[in-house]
Amino acid sequence: AQSVAQPEDQVNVAEGNPLTVKCTYSVSGNPYLFWYVQYPNRGLQFLLKYITGDNLVKGSYGFEAEFNKSQTSFHLKKPSALVSDSALYFCAVRDGGNTPLVFGKGTRLSVIA
Amino acid sequence: EAGVTQFPSHSVIEKGQTVTLRCDPISGHDNLYWYRRVMGKEIKFLLHFVKESKQDESGMPNNRFLAERTGGTYSTLKVQPAELEDSGVYFCASSRTGSSPAFFGQGTRLTVV
Numbered sequence: 001a002q003s004v005a006q007p008e009d010q011v012n013v014a015e016g017n018p019l020t021v022k023c024t025y026s027v028s029g030n031p032y033l034f035w036y037v038q039y040p041n042r043g044l045q046f047l048l049k050y051i052t053g054d055n056l057v058k059g060s061y062g063f064e065a066e067f068n069k070s071q072t073s074f075h076l077k078k079p080s081a082l083v084s085d086s087a088l089y090f091c092a093v094r095d096g097g098n099t100p101l102v103f104g105k106g107t108r109l110s111v112i113a
Numbered sequence: 114e115a116g117v118t119q120f121p122s123h124s125v126i127e128k129g130q131t132v133t134l135r136c137d138p139i140s141g142h143d144n145l146y147w148y149r150r151v152m153g154k155e156i157k158f159l160l161h162f163v164k165e166s167k168q169d170e171s172g173m174p175n176n177r178f179l180a181e182r183t184g185g186t187y188s189t190l191k192v193q194p195a196e197l198e199d200s201g202v203y204f205c206a207s208s209r210t211g212s213s214p215a216f217f218g219q220g221t222r223l224t225v226v
Binding site: 032034036041042043044045046049051090092094096099100101102103104105106 | 116117119146148153154155156157158161169172204206211212214215216217218219220
């Protein structure tokens with residue numbers, strides 16, 4: 001069965017600094033990997049995905065993530081954090097197509113001005 | 114294009130009562146998912162519809178939960194009778210295909226008292 005681990009409950013970063021939100025996964029087949037963000041009082045918003053191809057994928061709002069097969073990781077990154085990036089971030093994996101998404105517990109990102 | 118909409122946004126009911134949550138997916142999305150997040154825990158899969166058929170209902174916690182998607186459009190999730198542990202945020206998501214990103218609604222916050 002697939003699983004996702006987000007080892008940090010909270011990440012704090014100063015505005016303008018690079019940010020990383022960590023995610024590792026476990027699947028039996030080929031992973032389909034996703035990042036979602038939840039702003040206060042809002043639903044989950046799709047940020048980016050990795051299905052196949054380049055290991056570095058770019059998504060919305062300047063975010064990117066790097067797929068690392070040997071380390072089974074899919075960390076979310078941004079070169080320069082904004083205060084408006086403060087939100088709850090969820091990593092999710094699907095074991096191939098047409099299977100349910102499995103989510104991590106979420107990481108709360110706080111960007112401090 | 115309208116997003117996924119859920120109704121109501123909040124519901125407070127007493128233990129033993131019945132509640133029905135509604136989800137309107139993005140038009141043209143055959144795949145519809147229900148998820149639940151209990152406070153501070155992972156977002157857990159409940160079930161997956163493809164059009165009007167239940168593709169996977171392995172995440173449904175027990176027979177107090179009934180989901181329908183008549184006509185393959187909107188879906189309802191009924192909890193009857195509600196228990197305290199059913200409290201949480203219920204998310205609905207839809208996707209065009211089984212492997213494309215799922216787009217989420219804003220969620221229904223259910224509180225059972």
